[in-house]
Amino acid sequence: MMLDTLHTLEVVRRRGFASRWGTGAVLVVVVGWLAYTVVTSPNLDWVVIGRYFFSTPVMEGVGTTLVLTFATLGIGLVLGAVLAMMRQARNPVAVAAASAYIWFFRGVPLVVQIVFWFNLALLFPTLGFAPTNAVITPFLAAMLGLGLHEAAYLAEVIRGGFLAVPRGQVDAALTIGMTPAQATRAIVLPQSVRVILPALGNQFILILKGTSLVSVIGGGDLMTRAQQIYGQNYQVIALLLVATGWYLVLVSLAGVGQRFLERWAAS
Amino acid sequence: MSGGLRLRGLRKSFGGLEVLRGVDLDVAPGEVVCVIGPSGSGKSTLLRCANHLEPLDAGFVQVDDVLVGYELRDGRLHESSERDIARARLRMGMVFQQFNLFSHLTVLRNVTLGPVRVLRRDPVEVEREARDLLARVGLTEHADKLPGQLSGGQQQRVAIARAMAMKPSVLLFDEPTSALDPELVGEVLAVMRGLAAQGMTMVVVTHEIGFAAEVADTVVFMADGVVVETGPADRVLRSPDSPRTAAFLAHVRRHPDKETDHA
Numbered sequence: 001m002m003l004d005t006l007h008t009l010e011v012v013r014r015r016g017f018a019s020r021w022g023t024g025a026v027l028v029v030v031v032g033w034l035a036y037t038v039v040t041s042p043n044l045d046w047v048v049i050g051r052y053f054f055s056t057p058v059m060e061g062v063g064t065t066l067v068l069t070f071a072t073l074g075i076g077l078v079l080g081a082v083l084a085m086m087r088q089a090r091n092p093v094a095v096a097a098a099s100a101y102i103w104f105f106r107g108v109p110l111v112v113q114i115v116f117w118f119n120l121a122l123l124f125p126t127l128g129f130a131p132t133n134a135v136i137t138p139f140l141a142a143m144l145g146l147g148l149h150e151a152a153y154l155a156e157v158i159r160g161g162f163l164a165v166p167r168g169q170v171d172a173a174l175t176i177g178m179t180p181a182q183a184t185r186a187i188v189l190p191q192s193v194r195v196i197l198p199a200l201g202n203q204f205i206l207i208l209k210g211t212s213l214v215s216v217i218g219g220g221d222l223m224t225r226a227q228q229i230y231g232q233n234y235q236v237i238a239l240l241l242v243a244t245g246w247y248l249v250l251v252s253l254a255g256v257g258q259r260f261l262e263r264w265a266a267s
Numbered sequence: 268m269s270g271g272l273r274l275r276g277l278r279k280s281f282g283g284l285e286v287l288r289g290v291d292l293d294v295a296p297g298e299v300v301c302v303i304g305p306s307g308s309g310k311s312t313l314l315r316c317a318n319h320l321e322p323l324d325a326g327f328v329q330v331d332d333v334l335v336g337y338e339l340r341d342g343r344l345h346e347s348s349e350r351d352i353a354r355a356r357l358r359m360g361m362v363f364q365q366f367n368l369f370s371h372l373t374v375l376r377n378v379t380l381g382p383v384r385v386l387r388r389d390p391v392e393v394e395r396e397a398r399d400l401l402a403r404v405g406l407t408e409h410a411d412k413l414p415g416q417l418s419g420g421q422q423q424r425v426a427i428a429r430a431m432a433m434k435p436s437v438l439l440f441d442e443p444t445s446a447l448d449p450e451l452v453g454e455v456l457a458v459m460r461g462l463a464a465q466g467m468t469m470v471v472v473t474h475e476i477g478f479a480a481e482v483a484d485t486v487v488f489m490a491d492g493v494v495v496e497t498g499p500a501d502r503v504l505r506s507p508d509s510p511r512t513a514a515f516l517a518h519v520r521r522h523p524d525k526e527t528d529h530a
């Protein structure tokens with residue numbers, strides 16, 4: 001064939017459609033069959049799901065889950081930022097203390113930590129003047145367990161953000177008379193936010209779902225409420241689906257919020 | 268001598284490596300000192316120790332007769348608090364090889380940040396002064412850009428304006444033109460020449476022998492962590508006492524735009 005006629009020939013694309021349609025069809029059949037069996041199952045009462053989805057105890061559970069999530073994020077961010085700064089400090093005691101904290105709270109499973117705080121009274125029967133059990137409510141135990149654990153993770157996330165800011169800019173801030181703390185606030189933190197945000201969104205979703213663990217101590221969150229209800233009416237699957245629906249709604253909203261925040265930070 | 272910058276017996280080690288081995292240096296008010304020497308001789312470390320970005324192992328630094336980083340109490344030197352170190356640093360400005368502009372702030376905000384946040388001065392007045400400074404370094408139209416939108420030469424001129432905005436007694440330059448494309452070196456040197464002409468006290472670490480010959484009052488040659496030779500610029504550059512200085516100068520003049528790894 002002549003090279004100078006090549007440009008006149010028709011281009012045939014590689015065939016991806018056949019296999020794509022094939023796998024698609026298989027997927028539709030499998031998922032459709034699964035959905036059909038679940039939806040039409042005599043063991044699943046849609047009326048029950050509808051009745052409980054917006055019921056008062058479930059809504060209260062959703063509220064508690066949200067409060068726990070934001071409280072955990074708040075504790076985690078503040079404590080995590082402190083830990084991240086300690087890890088970068090010149091003082092070796094600060095570095096060692098922060099490293100030990102992260103090692104411990106990242107190493108111990110979250111459930112163990114939550115149950116530990118809940119049972120703090122067994123270790124210290126009184127805190128100051130009050131009996132421990134009067135101070136450490138299930139809600140507070142849940143918040144402590146989640147927050148202290150989260151701080152260890154966020155410390156590493158935030159430290160990664162700090163490391164993304166060139167060290168020379170901190171030197172420059174020091175030479176215009178800033179203290180290291182001022183340099184961190186004015187130069188390092190604002191620039192790390194952009195790096196941290198995507199990881200933070202991910203972490204937020206993990207926290208949101210992680211709050212369900214506090215049901216083991218009756219923390220009053222969405223999962224706790226679902227368990228309490230099906231403990232009485234035995235509609236286990238229906239109430240788990242109520243919880244599932246709410247978690248998916250909340251996670252989806254979080255995703256939307258994250259996209260807004262990232263767009264804001266980029267500008 | 269009163270005022271100016273005084274370094275006495277500076278010693279500094281990193282791990283087992285002694286980078287400064289007893290350095291003395293006096294800079295009188297209004298004097299321009301150029302520090303030359305082979306790579307690794309401790310020039311950057313000397314500047315970083317001068318404003319306490321690196322703590323010293325021994326010796327002391329005085330600027331305007333004030334101790335930097337230490338306080339004299341009961342016959343000993345105690346390291347100052349971060350706040351006092353920061354306050355003493357205000358007397359020295361520094362310009363870095365890599366510019367180190369705050370990349371999230373506009374050019375104008377890079378210049379006003381120190382006076383507003385550290386000196387707590389009136390933002391309106393500070394902004395007016397900052398725009399004057401930017402005009403003096405030829406960057407009037409770039410005030411609202413981010414550093415990333417500027418050339419290296421422009422960034423370095425912003426860095427000089429940022430340092431000047433703090434009204435320091437001494438300006439320290441660490442190879443301010445070494446990271447620049449050759450055609451951008453001139454514009455930065457021109458700004459520095461202007462500062463020298465206005466009587467700014469300057470310590471300039473540089474490989475630009477031509478600049479040193481033209482602008483410096485004093486040239487200091489460093490090697491292996493000590494000052495090998497110091498004296499009036501034209502004397503040291505034309506007929507150095509030390510054979511090491513002579514060898515270094517010969518090497519730099521043969522390879523004017525190469526990093527110099529040995530003397």
Ligand SMILES: Nc1ncnc2c1ncn2[C@@H]1O[C@H](COP(=O)(O)OP(=O)(O)OP(=O)(O)O)[C@@H](O)[C@H]1O
Nearest residue numbers: 281282286304305306307308309310311312313442
């Ligand atoms: N923070 C540090 N930690 C460990 N070693 C260092 C540190 N800073 C500098 N050094 C070492 O100290 C020596 C002197 O370094 P310095 O940067 O002061 O030399 P210099 O004269 O400025 O060289 P150049 O002309 O290449 O800039 C080098 O061997 C360098 O590796």
Ligand SMILES: [Mg+2]
Nearest residue numbers: 310311312442
């Ligand atoms: Mg250097």
